[in-house]
Amino acid sequence: MKLDAKAPAGPIQQKWTNHRFGVKLVNPANKRKYSVIVVGTGLAGASAAASLAELGYKVLAFTYHESPRRAHSIAAQGGINAPKNYSNDGDSVYRLFYDTLKGGDYRAREANVYRLAEVSNSIIDQCVGQGVPFARDYSGLLDNRSFGGAQVSRTFYARGQTGQQLLLGAYSVLSRQIANKGVTLFERREMLDLVVVDGQARGIIARNLVTGAIEKYTANAVVLATGGYGNVFFLSTNAKASNTTAIWRAHKRGALFGNPCFTQIHPTCIPQSGEYQSKLTLMSESLRNDGRVWVPKAKGDKRRPGDIPEAERDYYLERMYPSFGNLVPRDVASRRAKEMCDKGHGVGETGLAVYLDFADAIKRLGKDNVAGKYGNLFDMYKQITAEDPYTTPMRIYPAVHYTMGGLWVDYNLMSTIPGLYVIGEANFSDHGANRLGASALMQGLADGYFILPYTIGDYLASTKFPAVGTDHADFKRTETEIQKQVEKLMSVNGKTTVDEFHRQLGKIMWDHVGMARNAAGLKKAAKEISALREKFWKDVKITGVAADVNSELEKAGRVADFFELGELMALDALQREESCGGHFREEHQTDEGEAKRNDAKFAYVAAWEYTGKVSSPKMHKEKLDFEYVKPSQRSYK
Amino acid sequence: MKITLNVWRQQNAQSSGRFETYVASNVSEHMSFLEMLDVVNTDLVKAGKEPIAFDHDCREGVCGSCGIVIGGRAHGPNRAIATCQLHMRTFRDGDTITLEPWRAKAFPVIKDLMVDRTAMDRIMQAGGYVSVKTGGVPDGNAIPIPKHVADEAMDAAACIGCGACVAACPNGSAMLFVAAKVSQLALLPQGQVERTERVLKMVKQMDDEGFGNCSNNYACEAECPKEVSVTHIARLNREYLRANLVKEEQKESAGGA
Numbered sequence: 035m036k037l038d039a040k041a042p043a044g045p046i047q048q049k050w051t052n053h054r055f056g057v058k059l060v061n062p063a064n065k066r067k068y069s070v071i072v073v074g075t076g077l078a079g080a081s082a083a084a085s086l087a088e089l090g091y092k093v094l095a096f097t098y099h100e101s102p103r104r105a106h107s108i109a110a111q112g113g114i115n116a117p118k119n120y121s122n123d124g125d126s127v128y129r130l131f132y133d134t135l136k137g138g139d140y141r142a143r144e145a146n147v148y149r150l151a152e153v154s155n156s157i158i159d160q161c162v163g164q165g166v167p168f169a170r171d172y173s174g175l176l177d178n179r180s181f182g183g184a185q186v187s188r189t190f191y192a193r194g195q196t197g198q199q200l201l202l203g204a205y206s207v208l209s210r211q212i213a214n215k216g217v218t219l220f221e222r223r224e225m226l227d228l229v230v231v232d233g234q235a236r237g238i239i240a241r242n243l244v245t246g247a248i249e250k251y252t253a254n255a256v257v258l259a260t261g262g263y264g265n266v267f268f269l270s271t272n273a274k275a276s277n278t279t280a281i282w283r284a285h286k287r288g289a290l291f292g293n294p295c296f297t298q299i300h301p302t303c304i305p306q307s308g309e310y311q312s313k314l315t316l317m318s319e320s321l322r323n324d325g326r327v328w329v330p331k332a333k334g335d336k337r338r339p340g341d342i343p344e345a346e347r348d349y350y351l352e353r354m355y356p357s358f359g360n361l362v363p364r365d366v367a368s369r370r371a372k373e374m375c376d377k378g379h380g381v382g383e384t385g386l387a388v389y390l391d392f393a394d395a396i397k398r399l400g401k402d403n404v405a406g407k408y409g410n411l412f413d414m415y416k417q418i419t420a421e422d423p424y425t426t427p428m429r430i431y432p433a434v435h436y437t438m439g440g441l442w443v444d445y446n447l448m449s450t451i452p453g454l455y456v457i458g459e460a461n462f463s464d465h466g467a468n469r470l471g472a473s474a475l476m477q478g479l480a481d482g483y484f485i486l487p488y489t490i491g492d493y494l495a496s497t498k499f500p501a502v503g504t505d506h507a508d509f510k511r512t513e514t515e516i517q518k519q520v521e522k523l524m525s526v527n528g529k530t531t532v533d534e535f536h537r538q539l540g541k542i543m544w545d546h547v548g549m550a551r552n553a554a555g556l557k558k559a560a561k562e563i564s565a566l567r568e569k570f571w572k573d574v575k576i577t578g579v580a581a582d583v584n585s586e587l588e589k590a591g592r593v594a595d596f597f598e599l600g601e602l603m604a605l606d607a608l609q610r611e612e613s614c615g616g617h618f619r620e621e622h623q624t625d626e627g628e629a630k631r632n633d634a635k636f637a638y639v640a641a642w643e644y645t646g647k648v649s650s651p652k653m654h655k656e657k658l659d660f661e662y663v664k665p666s667q668r669s670y671k
Numbered sequence: 672m673k674i675t676l677n678v679w680r681q682q683n684a685q686s687s688g689r690f691e692t693y694v695a696s697n698v699s700e701h702m703s704f705l706e707m708l709d710v711v712n713t714d715l716v717k718a719g720k721e722p723i724a725f726d727h728d729c730r731e732g733v734c735g736s737c738g739i740v741i742g743g744r745a746h747g748p749n750r751a752i753a754t755c756q757l758h759m760r761t762f763r764d765g766d767t768i769t770l771e772p773w774r775a776k777a778f779p780v781i782k783d784l785m786v787d788r789t790a791m792d793r794i795m796q797a798g799g800y801v802s803v804k805t806g807g808v809p810d811g812n813a814i815p816i817p818k819h820v821a822d823e824a825m826d827a828a829a830c831i832g833c834g835a836c837v838a839a840c841p842n843g844s845a846m847l848f849v850a851a852k853v854s855q856l857a858l859l860p861q862g863q864v865e866r867t868e869r870v871l872k873m874v875k876q877m878d879d880e881g882f883g884n885c886s887n888n889y890a891c892e893a894e895c896p897k898e899v900s901v902t903h904i905a906r907l908n909r910e911y912l913r914a915n916l917v918k919e920e921q922k923e924s925a926g927g928a
Contacts, residue, residue, distance in 0.1 A: 109733050160805060164801050418703075583785065
């Protein structure tokens with residue numbers, strides 16, 4: 035298989051403009067003859083479904099939630115980037131492009147990243163037009179703040195609920211299209227498989243989560259906007275239902291999986307408190323604007339933070355990275371926190387935490403101003419820990435937060451299956467080996483509002499579509515396979531619950547495929563996952579019946595896929611004999627403990643093909659060329 | 672801690688439900704309420720029984736999925752949080768807690784503690800938006816909005832659509848939910864063009880869905896996890912009155928022409 039990224043020729047500033055002129059258009063009157071399935075209603079899915087319906091396409095939108103507004107984009111806190119340069123601090127499209135590519139440690143495709151930066155300004159305008167109440171200053175104009183990995187203030191925000199407000203904006207325009215009958219919404223439906231007919235993606239199989247019915251839907255194209263797979267670690271900041279099933283099933287139908295091992299571990303999360311823990315809660319990166327990270331200089335210092343004098347504290351990020359300080363990118367901040375704890379400087383009962391201290395900020399700005407900026411985050415922290423961050427420093431520890439990997443897509447956001455598009459976190463595209471803060475919302479909305487609506491038209495206009503109904507043999511065969519899998523899961527009747535298996539898988543992933551990885555650990559992980567997967571199919575226990583609401587059955591299907599993906603992540607991390615971004619191989623580091631990239635050998639996207647056997651996938655490479663930004667060692671010193 | 676739970680179990684909207692009693696032992700005070708339920712459910716599954724069905728997802732109080740009437744109060748005894756943000760340290764060893772679904776005519780039970788809240792989506796579809804299409808909007812800074820106005824709009828926009836206001840209201844009214852969106856868009860300049868039509872359509876849909884009327888009980892505000900204020904209901908009433916007057920005037924001037 036030859037991977038063709040289809041990045042257009044010409045100067046980088048002209049690529050997207052030229053490409054848009056070059057693509058075929060569907061005549062306005064013909065658009066209603068084409069139908070598009072959009073799976074997922076988060077930022078990417080909702081914005082895509084609404085925009086496609088506005089253009090006149092017939093859209094079928096699917097969500098496993100009861101309402102599109104409950105998608106996990108809602109939980110994003112900090113903000114969304116755009117190089118408006120409203121702060122007059124020298125920002126530009128080129129700078130955002132540069133920061134994003136560098137932040138991703140030079141493992142993303144230049145043309146895609148430039149386009150992302152280019153369309154990001156329009157997102158802000160669009161959301162303001164929808165009535166999104168972004169933060170404003172006293173002039174009534176939009177306010178900005180800064181985020182990790184950037185030295186300009188380009189992040190737009192709505193208190194600590196930016197994701198919520200952007201999603202409600204996208205949900206509002208989606209709601210309008212539902213009312214106009216441009217979009218038909220199928221709620222409480224979970225996609226369980228992709229139907230490929232004569233090499234084209236032509237529909238999906240979904241389970242109705244209320245009745246348990248297996249349903250078939252057909253269209254001219256399928257868009258997956260189903261988010262990331264961080265829950266493979268069991269404990270992550272993802273919502274409980276977030277899963278890999280949609281993209282994993284598509285992968286098994288022929289879509290290549292790009293850079294599966296690129297996982298982002300977010301540095302500022304509330305530490306785990308016990309074995310029963312069901313998820314981890316993020317504290318927005320924006321807190322690092324004013325909070326100072328420190329640990330006691332003495333190992334095992336068990337004094338209360340207030341009793342540790344200034345001279346006995348190590349503000350290690352400020353010490354190691356004087357120019358970026360507490361605002362180094364996420365991968366760097368996470369790894370250093372782990373290192374401090376591993377060396378015995380960790381705080382709190384478990385010793386797996388560092389302090390994030392607001393005492394100086396409160397002194398400088400006053401409590402009211404700090405509350406105005408971060409009040410809801412402080413409340414959230416207090417709610418969970420019963421500690422008051424206004425008087426005692428927060429305890430934070432890294433947690434899995436985002437997956438840069440995902441289905442491989444070309445410049446048009448199309449996977450290796452014709453007619454299957456993948457947008458938002460579900461694709462592998464723009465963030466390379468590490469995503470900068472406030473860039474996930476930007477990418478989801480860029481894909482949905484401003485990129486996919488153009489590129490999908492090109493495919494629809496230039497493709498012949500044989501008439502395919504849901505009674506087509508391929509639909510029936512796929513439906514039968516899904517029904518069999520459901521029956522198989524229900525019939526195991528073992529002794530171990532789905533969550534118990536999931537926790538075991540998560541522990542293997544965290545220990546060996548987490549923040550620091552090495553060859554021996556990765557090999558061990560692949561083996562252990564494979565063994566545990568076999569046990570799962572012999573010993574999982576699900577009660578209730580399939581033809582009903584059945585949360586255990588839902589979880590079992592998702593965990594079954596996590597078991598397969600987990601092994602692929604270990605294999606991908608094993609082959610990448612370098613450190614880059616969130617992928618840190620202990621064998622490959624500089625004397626100062628920074629990630630040591632190997633551009634000569636690893637400047638490529640690893641795109642994995644499913645061969646029919648989970649443990650022996652085939653890797654393809656998309657070579658990454660850097661024409662504009664010369665890869666250098668990332669330095670935040 | 673040892674906690675006794677009286678949980679509402681109901682197969683579906685058609686069947687009648689009943690309370691069942693479960694005991695949760697070894698509950699840690701640091702557990703969240705839903706983590707406690709996870710443990711109860713694991714025990715049920717291991718015993719070959721069906722777990723308690725309840726909606727939940729983000730577990731950080733923003734997706735609006737969860738919602739249980741706990742000890743007679745929507746989202747439990749603490750102010751300004753959703754069910755998922757409630758921690759067991761709120762309770763005492765030996766407590767008995769009653770768990771019920773949202774109870775309202777417009778929210779039929781799906782199973783156990785899960786209800787169907789899609790009526791709220793249909794209200795939003797009736798007019799809870801600004802009719803802008805992708806592209807063709809002015810620059811973000813072309814519309815200055817005074818900070819206090821943007822802040823007040825944000826207060827309303829913080830609604831997570833959980834339906835606690837409906838569950839708490841003796842009339843099963845969705846006024847606070849509808850008011851939050853009407854108020855947000857009535858405050859902002861972007862919402863002015865459709866101001867009149869929006870409130871009329873949303874209120875009509877609210878009535879059609881079977882939600883009750885508002886009798887200024889204010890239980891909605893007391894139970895709202897995002898502390899959305901009833902002053903937004905006052906604005907909704909004003910907007911509704913205004914819209915009706917505008918409509919009258921339009922009718923008269925059309926009739927006179």
